[in-house]
Amino acid sequence: MDRAARLLTEVVHAPGAVTFTELAAATGLAKSTTSRLLLALERNGLVRRDDAGRFQPGEMFVRFAWRGGAEAGLTEVAQPFLDELGRDTGETVNLGVGRGGVVEQIAQVDSVYVIGATNWLGRAVPLHCTAIGKVLLAYGAAKLRPGRLERRTEQTITSRAALAAELAAVRQRGYAVIDGELEPGLVAVAAPVYRDSGAVVAALSVSGPGTRLTPPRIADVAAACMAQASALSAVLGHRPERPAHGNGAPRLARASPARRAPQPGQSPQAPQAPPAPRAAQAGPAAQAQQAAQAGPAARAGPAASAQPTTQAPQAARAQQAAQPPQAAQAQREGAA
16 A cells, blocks of 8 residues: 555656656656556556656546646646647647636647648637637537627627527537638537536537548548547536437437327237247158148138038048048047
């Protein structure tokens, strides 16, 4: 316990991420012991590794810090998710928050392309015409400034009623989209980032030129953006109570074809019993024996059972005639 505490103390007090070798040297522990204890700390969320394998404080410390509403350290926690989203899409990725009625970009991963690459860090942009801003407005994480909405392009929404309808659509599908509303030709999608209380604290976005972020591709980019935003939210302590779809409503289960909901005025249908298993098919010899024992009346099928009972003597005589001589003689002796 003491040795694990020493390792954890070194990780927490380090100015940045530390390597395995540095931890082993600082604590004086054997490498095998250091490895075993770090794995245990990592399993319990007390330490985590970055892309280079270095150790830093884990999700448990991040969640504890966010209990007080502190925003410090959000960019460091979010950076691995921004990097992953950048690798998935190849486009510019940003993390933004709302401050003073505008969007402030606090972290960015640059696009792998030259065309459309823009450094948004430090640039204040309006809420109503950015994907991040629409997410923050839709989930109550930011408020518009009073007055008229600025028109940045011909596509900018300047009507508050139209913007309210757009924000409702954002909550319905779970992400925001802009197409030429901030700058001509600029397309972006953004998804909300939640904290442990369920409140939205930031938004994660992917942006690029419309020549690359075409309508068929937007759905895939939005799905990737939502996935990374959800993973970041989990690190911040967010645990959705039930599977959500779009605005948070649970998915509706499909009705089973065997049991449908009753129409008004009808009584509920009782569950149907499963069909009885088919009997194993008998071989040719067994079928012939069964046919001989059943007699012509049974072989005649349902039609024969509907005949009058007066035909029974004729059927019996016909059955005796069809039997072999030995069987007929044995039957007469038994009757005698």
